[in-house]
Amino acid sequence: MTEKKRLAIVVSENSLDKAMMPMILGTTGASLDAEVHLFFTFWGLFLLKKDYKPKLKGMMAPFTGMMVKQMKSKNIPGYSELLEQARELGVKLYACSTSMEMMGVKKEDLIDGVEVLGATAFLKIAFESDVTLFI
Amino acid sequence: MEAKKELNAVGLSCPMPIIKTRKAIEELGSGEILLVLADDPGAKEDFPAWCEQTGNELLKMEEEASVIKFYIKKK
Numbered sequence: 001m002t003e004k005k006r007l008a009i010v011v012s013e014n015s016l017d018k019a020m021m022p023m024i025l026g027t028t029g030a031s032l033d034a035e036v037h038l039f040f041t042f043w044g045l046f047l048l049k050k051d052y053k054p055k056l057k058g059m060m061a062p063f064t065g066m067m068v069k070q071m072k073s074k075n076i077p078g079y080s081e082l083l084e085q086a087r088e089l090g091v092k093l094y095a096c097s098t099s100m101e102m103m104g105v106k107k108e109d110l111i112d113g114v115e116v117l118g119a120t121a122f123l124k125i126a127f128e129s130d131v132t133l134f135i
Numbered sequence: 136m137e138a139k140k141e142l143n144a145v146g147l148s149c150p151m152p153i154i155k156t157r158k159a160i161e162e163l164g165s166g167e168i169l170l171v172l173a174d175d176p177g178a179k180e181d182f183p184a185w186c187e188q189t190g191n192e193l194l195k196m197e198e199e200a201s202v203i204k205f206y207i208k209k210k
Contacts, residue, residue, distance in 0.1 A: 005188075028150040031157035032188045076148040085154055 005034040008122075008129040011044035016064060016079065019047050019054040021135050023082035030089035037129070038086075039122045041096035044135075045103060047079075048095055048110045054079050087113055094122060136195065136206055138170035139163055145174050145202055152178060153185055156207070160191060163209045168194065171205040178203055 007029045011022045022038055029036040040048050047054060055064040071078065077085070086093070094117040095110055107116060126132050142159045144152035152173045160169050171182070179196075182205045186193040192208040 024150050027154050031150065031153045032185060033157075074148050075146050075151070077151055082150075089154070089157070 005029075005032070005131065006037070006125075006129040007034045007131045007133075008037045008039070008126045009133045009135060010122075011038055011040045011047065011135055012042050013057075013135065014043040014046040014052075014054055015057040015060075016054040016067065017056065018044075018135055019079050020082070022133075023079060023086060025133070026091045027082055027085045027089055030086065030091050034130075036086075036089075036091040037094065037122075037125050038091060039094045039096060039117065039125075041099045045095055045099040045105060047083075048093060048114050049105070050109065050111055083111075096122075136168060138206065139167040141170045141172070143172050144178075145172050147173070147175060149175055149177050149181065153181055156182075156185065157189075160207065160209050165209055167209050169207045169209065171207065172202055173205065174201045174203065178205075182207075 009022050009026065026036045026038055046052055055061060056067060068078065093114045095114050097116050097118045100116065140159060140163060142155055144155055147155070152171070152175050156169070156171050163169055173182070183193055186207060190210045192210065193205060194208050195206040197204040
């Protein structure tokens with residue numbers, strides 16, 4: 001058995017594809033007994049808003065429904081389901097304090113269990129992590 | 136091999152089989168065996184990796200058509 005790992009991921013986008021990646025890696029990491037920290041910044045912050053449904057962006061935007069349908073038919077869990085799993089597995093969710101200011105997002109707009117964090121505090125976590133990813 | 140608990144993850148895609156396995160194994164006592172059935176294309180590599188990382192022992196892997204049976208002994 002290898003020692004317990006720590007995984008820190010920056011989530012910078014709110015498109016459906018970029019929302020799924022940290023959720024899949026985060027829940028898998030937690031299932032591997034790793035300590036998982038997700039830092040939601042800039043557009044990524046929107047993913048922590050209550051009842052938020054990410055969509056594909058840009059030229060891919062009209063295909064959101066098709067992709068959601070395809071995921072369902074393959075039994076791939078949706079964004080909300082994975083977020084719920086992540087919380088159950090103890091994945092730490094952080095909202096970037098500066099992004100909140102910039103986007104006018106209040107703590108009460110966010111789902112429960114989110115911690116508001118500055119860049120310094122997150123970097124401290126990242127320094128002590130085994131794996132850091134930027135999505 | 137007597138499994139204490141069986142988890143049917145057939146039809147589920149990554150990462151659900153591993154998430155469910157992680158949750159199921161929590162309900163077992165040390166030394167008890169969990170049997171997982173999975174057909175996710177990544178399962179064959181994912182389950183040995185999960186066992187190695189978490190310290191639970193993969194006792195046996197049986198392939199029957201597209202379904203793989205994993206016998207996992209809780210650490």
